[in-house]
Amino acid sequence: MKNNFFSLLKKDIKTRARIGKIKTPNGEILTPTFVPVGSQATVKSLTPQDLREIGVQVFFANTYHLYLRPGVEVIEKLGGLHKFMNWDRPLMTDSGGFQVFSLGRKNRSSTLSPCANSLVKIDYNGVTFYSHLDGSKHYFTPEKSIEIQQKLGADIMIAFDECAPYPTTYNYAKTAMERTHRWALRSLEAVVVGRRQKQFLFGVIQGSTFRDLRQESAKFISSLAFDGLAIGGVAVGESKKEMAQILDWIMPILQKEKEVCPIHLLGVGEIDDIFTAVERGIDTMDCVMPTRLARVGHILAKRKNFTYDINKSIFANDPSPIDKNCPCYVCHNFSKAYLHHLFRANELLAYRLASYHNLFFIEDLFVKIREAIRKDEFLSLKKQWLK
RNA sequence: GCCAAGAUAGCGAAGUGGUCAAACGCACCUCUCUGUAAAAGAGGAGCCGUAAGGCUUCGGGGGUUCGAAUCCCUCUCUUGGCA
Numbered sequence: 001m002k003n004n005f006f007s008l009l010k011k012d013i014k015t016r017a018r019i020g021k022i023k024t025p026n027g028e029i030l031t032p033t034f035v036p037v038g039s040q041a042t043v044k045s046l047t048p049q050d051l052r053e054i055g056v057q058v059f060f061a062n063t064y065h066l067y068l069r070p071g072v073e074v075i076e077k078l079g080g081l082h083k084f085m086n087w088d089r090p091l092m093t094d095s096g097g098f099q100v101f102s103l104g105r106k107n108r109s110s111t112l113s114p115c116a117n118s119l120v121k122i123d124y125n126g127v128t129f130y131s132h133l134d135g136s137k138h139y140f141t142p143e144k145s146i147e148i149q150q151k152l153g154a155d156i157m158i159a160f161d162e163c164a165p166y167p168t169t170y171n172y173a174k175t176a177m178e179r180t181h182r183w184a185l186r187s188l189e190a191v192v193v194g195r196r197q198k199q200f201l202f203g204v205i206q207g208s209t210f211r212d213l214r215q216e217s218a219k220f221i222s223s224l225a226f227d228g229l230a231i232g233g234v235a236v237g238e239s240k241k242e243m244a245q246i247l248d249w250i251m252p253i254l255q256k257e258k259e260v261c262p263i264h265l266l267g268v269g270e271i272d273d274i275f276t277a278v279e280r281g282i283d284t285m286d287c288v289m290p291t292r293l294a295r296v297g298h299i300l301a302k303r304k305n306f307t308y309d310i311n312k313s314i315f316a317n318d319p320s321p322i323d324k325n326c327p328c329y330v331c332h333n334f335s336k337a338y339l340h341h342l343f344r345a346n347e348l349l350a351y352r353l354a355s356y357h358n359l360f361f362i363e364d365l366f367v368k369i370r371e372a373i374r375k376d377e378f379l380s381l382k383k384q385w386l387k
Numbered sequence: 388g389c390c391a392a393g394a395u396a397g398c399g400a401a402g403u404g405g406u407c408a409a410a411c412g413c414a415c416c417u418c419u420c421u422g423u424a425a426a427a428g429a430g431g432a433g434c435c436g437u438a439a440g441g442c443u444u445c446g447g448g449g450g451u452u453c454g455a456a457u458c459c460c461u462c463u464c465u466u467g468g469c470a
Contacts, residue, residue: 039423060422098422132424158422204422235421243421267422288423295426296419313415343426344414351426 005200005227006262010374016251016281017378019370022228022262024090024155025198026082029057031262032278032369034269034362035092035286039065041075041085044291045352046359048087053329054356055363057090058155060286063148064096064103068131068138072151080153092286093154095145095187097161097204098232098267100129122162122179142183146190150199158230158266159187161204166237173208177217180206180232184221200227202264208233209242211249218250222257229254230264231282240273247280255281269362271306275382278369290362294354297343299323300361302385310354315340328360 010019022029036043036051039062043051051059061081066072078084082091100120121128126141145160160183164176184203191201203226207213222229231250234243247265254263262283268274269287277285290300297311301323310322318336330339330353342350365385372381 035422037423044423045426062423065423092422094422099424102422103424161422163422230422232422265422269421273421285422287421288425289421292420292423292425292427296428298420346426348426 003260006260008260012373012378013376014379015279016255017278017369017373018281018283019373020262020283022090022156022283024200026091026155027057027089029090029284030370031283032373033057033284033366034274035060035264035284036291036359036362037062037286037288039094040069041066041081043355043359044295045348045355048085050352050356051087051359052089054360055367056359058092058284059087060092060094061152061154062094062096062099063145063152064094064099066093066152067096067148068133072148076151080151082153090156091154092156092264093149093152093158094266094286095149095158095160095204096140097127097145097158098163100127100140101163101165103129103132124179126160127162142186143190146187146201150192153199155199156228157191157199157201158264159184159201159203159226161206161232163233163236164206164208166208166233168208170210170213173206173210173213177206177208177213180204181217181220184224184226188225202226202228202230202262204230204232204266205250205254206233207246209238209246214246214249215253218253219257222254222261226258226261228262228264229258230266232266234265235268235273240276243268243273244276244280247277247282251280251282271300271365272386274362274365274369275386278373279378279382290358291355294358295351297339297350297354299339299354300358301326310336310339311343312340322354322357323361326357326361326364328357328364330354330357330360 004023006020006022008018008020012018020031022031036056036059038059041061043059066075075081075084082088126139126144128137128139130137140160142160146157149157161180162176164173187201203221203224205214205217205221207217234246263281265277265282265285267287268277268285269289274285293300293307297309298307299310299322300307302325315336320336321331322336322339323331334353339350339353342353368381369378372378
Protein backbone atom coordinates (compact mmCIF):
# COMPACT_ATOMS: atom_id res chain seq x y z
CA MET A 1 0.00 0.00 0.00
CA LYS A 2 1.39 3.35 -0.92
CA ASN A 3 0.81 6.83 -2.12
CA ASN A 4 3.34 9.33 -3.32
CA PHE A 5 4.24 10.38 0.16
CA PHE A 6 4.02 7.34 2.36
CA SER A 7 4.18 3.62 1.85
CA LEU A 8 3.61 0.79 4.28
CA LEU A 9 6.25 -1.88 3.96
CA LYS A 10 5.39 -4.27 6.74
CA LYS A 11 2.84 -4.68 9.48
CA ASP A 12 3.58 -6.54 12.67
CA ILE A 13 1.30 -9.53 13.00
CA LYS A 14 0.72 -9.16 16.73
CA THR A 15 0.56 -5.40 17.24
CA ARG A 16 -0.18 -2.25 15.30
CA ALA A 17 3.54 -1.65 14.84
CA ARG A 18 4.54 -1.14 11.24
CA ILE A 19 7.38 -0.28 8.97
CA GLY A 20 6.91 2.46 6.45
CA LYS A 21 8.65 4.87 4.20
CA ILE A 22 8.05 8.58 3.97
CA LYS A 23 9.20 10.10 0.73
CA THR A 24 10.11 13.77 0.71
CA PRO A 25 11.88 16.00 -1.79
CA ASN A 26 14.93 15.83 0.43
CA GLY A 27 15.03 12.10 0.81
CA GLU A 28 13.29 9.19 2.41
CA ILE A 29 12.50 8.43 6.01
CA LEU A 30 12.29 4.84 7.10
CA THR A 31 9.77 4.49 9.90
CA PRO A 32 9.28 4.01 12.76
CA THR A 33 11.90 6.57 13.54
CA PHE A 34 12.89 9.13 16.06
CA VAL A 35 12.84 12.83 15.23
CA PRO A 36 15.39 14.75 17.28
CA VAL A 37 14.45 18.28 18.23
CA GLY A 38 16.47 21.14 16.80
CA SER A 39 14.19 24.08 17.51
CA GLN A 40 16.64 26.82 16.66
CA ALA A 41 17.83 25.23 13.43
CA THR A 42 20.31 23.08 15.26
CA VAL A 43 20.20 19.88 17.21
CA LYS A 44 22.10 21.41 20.08
CA SER A 45 25.86 20.85 19.94
CA LEU A 46 25.78 18.55 16.90
CA THR A 47 26.73 19.23 13.30
CA PRO A 48 24.77 17.89 10.33
CA GLN A 49 27.70 15.56 9.78
CA ASP A 50 27.30 14.21 13.30
CA LEU A 51 23.60 13.70 12.69
CA ARG A 52 24.31 11.73 9.53
CA GLU A 53 26.80 9.54 11.34
CA ILE A 54 24.32 8.94 14.12
CA GLY A 55 21.73 7.90 11.59
CA VAL A 56 19.30 10.75 12.09
CA GLN A 57 16.91 10.78 9.14
CA VAL A 58 14.88 13.86 9.95
CA PHE A 59 14.71 16.47 12.64
CA PHE A 60 12.33 18.99 14.05
CA ALA A 61 12.85 22.74 13.84
CA ASN A 62 10.49 25.26 15.31
CA THR A 63 8.42 28.02 13.76
CA TYR A 64 8.15 30.03 16.95
CA HIS A 65 11.87 30.14 17.65
CA LEU A 66 12.95 30.80 14.10
CA TYR A 67 10.28 33.44 13.53
CA LEU A 68 11.50 35.38 16.55
CA ARG A 69 15.18 34.79 15.75
CA PRO A 70 16.77 35.11 13.28
CA GLY A 71 13.48 35.93 11.56
CA VAL A 72 11.83 34.21 8.64
CA GLU A 73 13.06 36.76 6.12
CA VAL A 74 16.68 36.03 6.96
CA ILE A 75 16.24 32.32 6.45
CA GLU A 76 14.19 32.84 3.33
CA LYS A 77 16.80 35.10 1.82
CA LEU A 78 19.51 32.60 2.60
CA GLY A 79 17.68 29.95 0.65
CA GLY A 80 15.42 28.32 3.21
CA LEU A 81 16.02 26.30 6.31
CA HIS A 82 17.77 23.37 4.64
CA LYS A 83 20.33 25.58 3.02
CA PHE A 84 20.60 27.91 5.97
CA MET A 85 21.85 25.16 8.24
CA ASN A 86 23.26 22.92 5.54
CA TRP A 87 21.00 19.96 6.18
CA ASP A 88 20.06 18.22 2.97
CA ARG A 89 17.81 15.57 4.40
CA PRO A 90 14.17 15.64 5.45
CA LEU A 91 13.09 18.27 7.90
CA MET A 92 9.98 18.96 9.91
CA THR A 93 8.83 22.22 11.43
CA ASP A 94 6.53 22.49 14.38
CA SER A 95 3.79 25.07 14.10
CA GLY A 96 4.80 27.15 17.09
CA GLY A 97 1.48 26.45 18.74
CA PHE A 98 2.99 24.48 21.55
CA GLN A 99 5.43 27.28 22.39
CA VAL A 100 2.82 29.97 22.25
CA PHE A 101 0.70 28.12 24.77
CA SER A 102 3.26 26.49 26.99
CA LEU A 103 5.59 29.46 27.25
CA GLY A 104 2.71 31.71 28.07
CA ARG A 105 1.80 29.47 30.92
CA LYS A 106 4.34 31.11 33.14
CA ASN A 107 2.30 30.69 36.23
CA ARG A 108 2.11 26.97 36.69
CA SER A 109 -0.88 27.16 38.95
CA SER A 110 -3.02 28.48 36.13
CA THR A 111 -3.40 25.20 34.34
CA LEU A 112 -7.09 25.34 33.66
CA SER A 113 -6.72 27.72 30.80
CA PRO A 114 -3.74 29.46 29.25
CA CYS A 115 -5.82 32.60 29.28
CA ALA A 116 -5.70 32.63 33.04
CA ASN A 117 -2.50 34.62 32.72
CA SER A 118 -1.92 37.68 30.63
CA LEU A 119 1.00 36.52 28.49
CA VAL A 120 -1.19 34.73 26.00
CA LYS A 121 -4.56 35.73 24.65
CA ILE A 122 -6.48 33.35 22.46
CA ASP A 123 -9.30 34.46 20.28
CA TYR A 124 -11.29 32.90 17.53
CA ASN A 125 -8.73 33.79 14.90
CA GLY A 126 -5.45 33.17 16.60
CA VAL A 127 -3.20 33.84 19.53
CA THR A 128 -1.61 37.01 20.84
CA PHE A 129 1.61 36.32 22.66
CA TYR A 130 4.71 38.06 23.86
CA SER A 131 8.23 37.17 22.82
CA HIS A 132 10.30 35.48 25.49
CA LEU A 133 13.30 37.31 24.02
CA ASP A 134 12.24 40.94 24.22
CA GLY A 135 8.62 40.99 25.32
CA SER A 136 7.46 42.21 21.93
CA LYS A 137 3.86 41.50 20.98
CA HIS A 138 3.01 39.03 18.21
CA TYR A 139 -0.05 37.49 16.70
CA PHE A 140 -0.15 33.98 15.28
CA THR A 141 -2.94 32.54 13.25
CA PRO A 142 -3.07 29.22 11.43
CA GLU A 143 -2.43 31.12 8.21
CA LYS A 144 0.52 32.92 9.69
CA SER A 145 2.07 29.70 10.96
CA ILE A 146 1.69 28.04 7.60
CA GLU A 147 3.07 31.07 5.82
CA ILE A 148 6.17 31.00 8.01
CA GLN A 149 6.56 27.26 7.66
CA GLN A 150 6.32 27.54 3.89
CA LYS A 151 8.99 30.18 3.89
CA LEU A 152 11.18 28.02 6.09
CA GLY A 153 10.65 25.24 3.59
CA ALA A 154 10.68 22.13 5.73
CA ASP A 155 9.46 18.94 4.10
CA ILE A 156 6.81 18.38 6.71
CA MET A 157 4.77 21.08 8.38
CA ILE A 158 2.51 20.83 11.41
CA ALA A 159 -0.85 22.57 11.53
CA PHE A 160 -1.27 25.27 14.14
CA ASP A 161 -3.09 23.74 17.10
CA GLU A 162 -3.92 24.47 20.68
CA CYS A 163 -2.35 22.15 23.19
CA ALA A 164 -4.57 22.26 26.26
CA PRO A 165 -2.72 22.07 29.55
CA TYR A 166 -3.00 19.15 31.91
CA PRO A 167 -5.02 18.79 33.92
CA THR A 168 -7.84 20.70 32.34
CA THR A 169 -11.60 20.66 32.48
CA TYR A 170 -13.69 18.78 29.99
CA ASN A 171 -15.15 22.03 28.76
CA TYR A 172 -11.82 23.65 28.19
CA ALA A 173 -10.44 20.55 26.47
CA LYS A 174 -13.45 20.62 24.18
CA THR A 175 -13.05 24.29 23.42
CA ALA A 176 -9.34 23.83 22.63
CA MET A 177 -10.08 20.81 20.48
CA GLU A 178 -12.78 22.57 18.50
CA ARG A 179 -10.48 25.51 17.98
CA THR A 180 -7.77 23.12 16.81
CA HIS A 181 -10.25 21.64 14.33
CA ARG A 182 -11.25 25.00 12.90
CA TRP A 183 -7.63 25.96 12.67
CA ALA A 184 -6.87 22.65 10.95
CA LEU A 185 -9.25 23.56 8.15
CA ARG A 186 -7.73 26.98 7.85
CA SER A 187 -4.20 25.55 7.85
CA LEU A 188 -5.09 23.29 4.95
CA GLU A 189 -6.53 26.17 3.00
CA ALA A 190 -3.55 28.37 3.75
CA VAL A 191 -1.06 26.10 2.04
CA VAL A 192 0.10 27.58 -1.22
CA VAL A 193 0.95 24.64 -3.40
CA GLY A 194 4.02 25.10 -5.49
CA ARG A 195 5.14 28.10 -3.49
CA ARG A 196 8.35 26.26 -2.76
CA GLN A 197 9.13 22.66 -3.31
CA LYS A 198 6.41 20.28 -2.19
CA GLN A 199 5.75 20.45 1.51
CA PHE A 200 3.51 18.04 3.38
CA LEU A 201 1.12 19.05 6.12
CA PHE A 202 0.18 17.11 9.25
CA GLY A 203 -3.03 17.78 11.16
CA VAL A 204 -3.02 17.57 14.93
CA ILE A 205 -5.37 15.55 17.10
CA GLN A 206 -6.23 16.98 20.53
CA GLY A 207 -8.84 16.20 23.17
CA SER A 208 -6.79 15.86 26.33
CA THR A 209 -7.55 12.73 28.36
CA PHE A 210 -11.21 12.55 27.41
CA ARG A 211 -12.19 9.56 25.37
CA ASP A 212 -15.03 11.04 23.38
CA LEU A 213 -13.07 14.17 22.58
CA ARG A 214 -10.03 12.20 21.48
CA GLN A 215 -12.15 9.98 19.27
CA GLU A 216 -14.03 12.90 17.84
CA SER A 217 -10.77 14.66 17.13
CA ALA A 218 -9.27 11.55 15.54
CA LYS A 219 -12.26 11.17 13.24
CA PHE A 220 -12.40 14.80 12.30
CA ILE A 221 -8.72 15.35 11.62
CA SER A 222 -8.35 12.12 9.69
CA SER A 223 -11.31 13.05 7.53
CA LEU A 224 -9.40 16.05 6.21
CA ALA A 225 -6.91 16.17 3.37
CA PHE A 226 -3.80 16.13 5.49
CA ASP A 227 -0.72 14.28 4.28
CA GLY A 228 -0.05 13.00 7.75
CA LEU A 229 -1.46 13.02 11.23
CA ALA A 230 0.06 14.11 14.50
CA ILE A 231 -1.06 13.45 18.03
CA GLY A 232 -0.66 16.36 20.37
CA GLY A 233 -1.49 17.09 23.96
CA VAL A 234 0.24 14.05 25.39
CA ALA A 235 3.20 13.87 27.75
CA VAL A 236 2.06 17.12 29.25
CA GLY A 237 1.68 15.82 32.77
CA GLU A 238 -0.73 12.92 32.48
CA SER A 239 0.36 9.44 33.53
CA LYS A 240 1.98 7.01 31.15
CA LYS A 241 -1.06 4.83 31.53
CA GLU A 242 -3.28 7.68 30.37
CA MET A 243 -1.04 8.33 27.41
CA ALA A 244 -1.19 4.69 26.35
CA GLN A 245 -4.93 4.84 26.81
CA ILE A 246 -5.24 7.85 24.54
CA LEU A 247 -3.30 5.99 21.85
CA ASP A 248 -5.50 2.95 22.33
CA TRP A 249 -8.55 5.09 21.78
CA ILE A 250 -7.43 6.86 18.66
CA MET A 251 -4.87 4.78 16.78
CA PRO A 252 -7.41 2.27 15.44
CA ILE A 253 -9.52 5.16 14.20
CA LEU A 254 -6.59 6.90 12.52
CA GLN A 255 -5.35 3.76 10.86
CA LYS A 256 -8.82 2.94 9.64
CA GLU A 257 -9.81 6.39 8.41
CA LYS A 258 -6.47 7.16 6.82
CA GLU A 259 -4.98 3.85 5.97
CA VAL A 260 -1.82 4.98 4.25
CA CYS A 261 -0.72 7.95 6.24
CA PRO A 262 2.17 8.55 8.59
CA ILE A 263 1.28 9.21 12.19
CA HIS A 264 3.51 11.38 14.31
CA LEU A 265 3.49 11.53 18.07
CA LEU A 266 4.38 14.98 19.30
CA GLY A 267 6.79 15.37 22.17
CA VAL A 268 7.21 11.82 23.34
CA GLY A 269 10.38 9.87 23.65
CA GLU A 270 11.26 8.16 26.91
CA ILE A 271 12.37 4.62 26.26
CA ASP A 272 9.26 2.90 27.54
CA ASP A 273 7.09 5.44 25.72
CA ILE A 274 8.82 4.60 22.47
CA PHE A 275 7.67 1.02 22.80
CA THR A 276 4.21 2.11 23.86
CA ALA A 277 3.92 4.34 20.81
CA VAL A 278 5.43 2.05 18.19
CA GLU A 279 3.39 -0.87 19.42
CA ARG A 280 0.25 1.16 18.75
CA GLY A 281 1.31 2.17 15.26
CA ILE A 282 3.18 5.44 15.67
CA ASP A 283 5.56 6.07 12.77
CA THR A 284 7.53 9.07 13.95
CA MET A 285 7.99 10.82 17.27
CA ASP A 286 10.00 13.78 18.37
CA CYS A 287 11.35 14.51 21.80
CA VAL A 288 13.91 16.72 23.48
CA MET A 289 14.67 14.02 25.98
CA PRO A 290 17.88 12.46 24.65
CA THR A 291 19.52 15.79 23.83
CA ARG A 292 18.36 17.65 26.90
CA LEU A 293 19.37 14.87 29.26
CA ALA A 294 22.72 14.71 27.52
CA ARG A 295 23.49 18.30 28.35
CA VAL A 296 23.14 17.71 32.05
CA GLY A 297 25.22 14.55 31.93
CA HIS A 298 22.46 11.98 31.97
CA ILE A 299 23.68 9.18 29.78
CA LEU A 300 21.32 6.76 28.10
CA ALA A 301 22.18 3.10 28.49
CA LYS A 302 20.34 -0.17 28.61
CA ARG A 303 20.09 -0.39 32.36
CA LYS A 304 17.65 0.44 35.13
CA ASN A 305 15.73 3.64 34.21
CA PHE A 306 17.78 3.71 30.99
CA THR A 307 19.91 6.53 32.30
CA TYR A 308 22.62 7.41 34.76
CA ASP A 309 24.36 10.59 35.83
CA ILE A 310 27.94 10.77 34.58
CA ASN A 311 28.59 13.67 36.98
CA LYS A 312 28.59 11.34 40.00
CA SER A 313 31.98 11.09 41.62
CA ILE A 314 32.03 7.31 41.35
CA PHE A 315 32.87 7.76 37.67
CA ALA A 316 35.92 9.94 38.25
CA ASN A 317 38.30 7.03 37.71
CA ASP A 318 36.16 4.73 35.62
CA PRO A 319 38.02 3.67 32.48
CA SER A 320 35.05 1.89 30.90
CA PRO A 321 33.02 3.36 28.02
CA ILE A 322 29.87 5.27 28.97
CA ASP A 323 27.81 2.43 27.52
CA LYS A 324 29.69 -0.79 27.08
CA ASN A 325 27.12 -2.19 24.65
CA CYS A 326 27.07 0.83 22.39
CA PRO A 327 28.97 0.84 19.09
CA CYS A 328 28.95 4.62 18.70
CA TYR A 329 31.97 6.84 18.20
CA VAL A 330 31.87 8.17 21.75
CA CYS A 331 31.64 4.78 23.36
CA HIS A 332 34.43 3.53 21.17
CA ASN A 333 36.82 6.30 22.02
CA PHE A 334 36.23 7.75 25.46
CA SER A 335 35.94 6.61 29.04
CA LYS A 336 33.41 7.45 31.71
CA ALA A 337 36.23 9.16 33.59
CA TYR A 338 36.90 11.44 30.64
CA LEU A 339 33.30 12.43 30.08
CA HIS A 340 32.90 12.88 33.84
CA HIS A 341 35.86 15.23 33.78
CA LEU A 342 34.51 17.19 30.81
CA PHE A 343 31.23 17.75 32.60
CA ARG A 344 32.89 18.73 35.86
CA ALA A 345 35.11 21.15 34.01
CA ASN A 346 32.17 22.55 32.02
CA GLU A 347 34.01 21.76 28.84
CA LEU A 348 31.99 22.17 25.66
CA LEU A 349 32.96 18.77 24.35
CA ALA A 350 30.97 17.23 27.19
CA TYR A 351 27.67 18.34 25.68
CA ARG A 352 28.62 17.21 22.24
CA LEU A 353 29.83 13.75 23.21
CA ALA A 354 26.87 13.12 25.48
CA SER A 355 24.40 14.35 22.87
CA TYR A 356 26.06 12.25 20.22
CA HIS A 357 25.82 9.11 22.30
CA ASN A 358 22.29 9.70 23.57
CA LEU A 359 20.96 10.31 20.08
CA PHE A 360 22.85 7.34 18.74
CA PHE A 361 21.37 5.23 21.50
CA ILE A 362 17.85 6.21 20.48
CA GLU A 363 18.49 5.87 16.76
CA ASP A 364 20.05 2.49 17.36
CA LEU A 365 17.00 1.42 19.32
CA PHE A 366 14.84 2.37 16.35
CA VAL A 367 17.06 0.34 14.05
CA LYS A 368 16.43 -2.61 16.34
CA ILE A 369 12.74 -1.86 16.44
CA ARG A 370 12.43 -1.78 12.65
CA GLU A 371 14.41 -5.00 12.44
CA ALA A 372 12.16 -6.64 15.00
CA ILE A 373 8.99 -5.56 13.23
CA ARG A 374 10.39 -6.91 10.00
CA LYS A 375 10.84 -10.27 11.67
CA ASP A 376 7.56 -10.09 13.59
CA GLU A 377 9.54 -9.99 16.79
CA PHE A 378 8.50 -6.60 18.09
CA LEU A 379 6.88 -7.91 21.24
CA SER A 380 9.87 -9.97 22.20
CA LEU A 381 12.14 -6.98 21.67
CA LYS A 382 9.85 -4.93 23.87
CA LYS A 383 9.91 -7.63 26.52
CA GLN A 384 13.66 -7.73 26.37
CA TRP A 385 13.88 -3.99 26.97
CA LEU A 386 11.08 -3.42 29.43
CA LYS A 387 11.44 -6.49 31.60
C1' G B 388 63.39 43.78 66.21
C1' C B 389 59.66 47.92 65.44
C1' C B 390 55.06 49.78 62.97
C1' A B 391 50.59 48.63 60.26
C1' A B 392 46.80 45.44 58.35
C1' G B 393 44.68 40.83 58.80
C1' A B 394 43.18 35.52 60.45
C1' U B 395 35.14 33.71 59.43
C1' A B 396 32.52 26.81 57.17
C1' G B 397 36.52 22.97 51.26
C1' C B 398 38.06 27.80 48.71
C1' G B 399 36.91 33.06 48.01
C1' A B 400 34.26 36.54 50.79
C1' A B 401 30.16 39.36 53.91
C1' G B 402 29.10 40.25 58.90
C1' U B 403 31.88 44.37 63.57
C1' G B 404 27.55 43.49 70.80
C1' G B 405 21.62 40.32 70.50
C1' U B 406 17.14 39.16 64.67
C1' C B 407 24.30 34.47 63.42
C1' A B 408 24.65 27.84 62.69
C1' A B 409 26.66 32.71 60.19
C1' A B 410 24.74 36.48 53.54
C1' C B 411 26.76 35.72 48.63
C1' G B 412 29.88 33.14 44.81
C1' C B 413 32.58 28.75 43.45
C1' A B 414 33.20 23.73 44.47
C1' C B 415 30.37 19.62 46.68
C1' C B 416 25.71 16.33 47.53
C1' U B 417 20.51 15.02 46.10
C1' C B 418 16.47 15.35 42.90
C1' U B 419 13.73 16.98 38.39
C1' C B 420 13.45 17.24 33.06
C1' U B 421 8.77 13.97 27.25
C1' G B 422 5.98 19.11 20.13
C1' U B 423 13.86 22.78 24.06
C1' A B 424 12.89 30.64 27.16
C1' A B 425 17.10 24.41 29.31
C1' A B 426 25.54 23.90 28.67
C1' A B 427 18.72 24.35 32.69
C1' G B 428 15.93 24.26 37.24
C1' A B 429 14.78 22.91 42.47
C1' G B 430 16.67 21.57 47.07
C1' G B 431 20.73 20.38 50.66
C1' A B 432 24.90 21.45 52.97
C1' G B 433 28.81 22.04 61.39
C1' C B 434 27.18 17.53 64.37
C1' C B 435 22.82 14.31 66.22
C1' G B 436 17.52 13.78 64.70
C1' U B 437 12.31 12.01 59.80
C1' A B 438 10.92 16.34 62.51
C1' A B 439 10.28 19.48 66.61
C1' G B 440 14.54 20.38 68.81
C1' G B 441 19.30 19.71 71.04
C1' C B 442 24.74 20.15 71.02
C1' U B 443 29.43 22.40 69.39
C1' U B 444 31.47 26.67 66.08
C1' C B 445 34.03 32.32 63.33
C1' G B 446 43.17 31.20 64.40
C1' G B 447 44.57 29.37 70.14
C1' G B 448 43.94 30.83 75.31
C1' G B 449 41.90 34.21 78.87
C1' G B 450 38.53 38.27 80.10
C1' U B 451 34.26 42.15 79.92
C1' U B 452 28.82 41.56 79.34
C1' C B 453 22.33 39.21 80.85
C1' G B 454 24.39 38.17 75.80
C1' A B 455 30.62 38.06 71.78
C1' A B 456 32.33 36.09 65.05
C1' U B 457 31.78 41.23 66.71
C1' C B 458 34.75 44.77 72.73
C1' C B 459 39.58 44.08 75.88
C1' C B 460 44.32 41.25 77.03
C1' U B 461 47.69 37.66 75.39
C1' C B 462 49.87 33.98 72.19
C1' U B 463 50.52 31.93 67.20
C1' C B 464 50.56 32.68 62.12
C1' U B 465 50.07 35.68 57.33
C1' U B 466 50.97 40.08 54.44
C1' G B 467 53.05 44.95 53.68
C1' G B 468 56.50 48.97 55.42
C1' C B 469 60.83 50.40 58.41
C1' A B 470 65.41 48.75 60.46
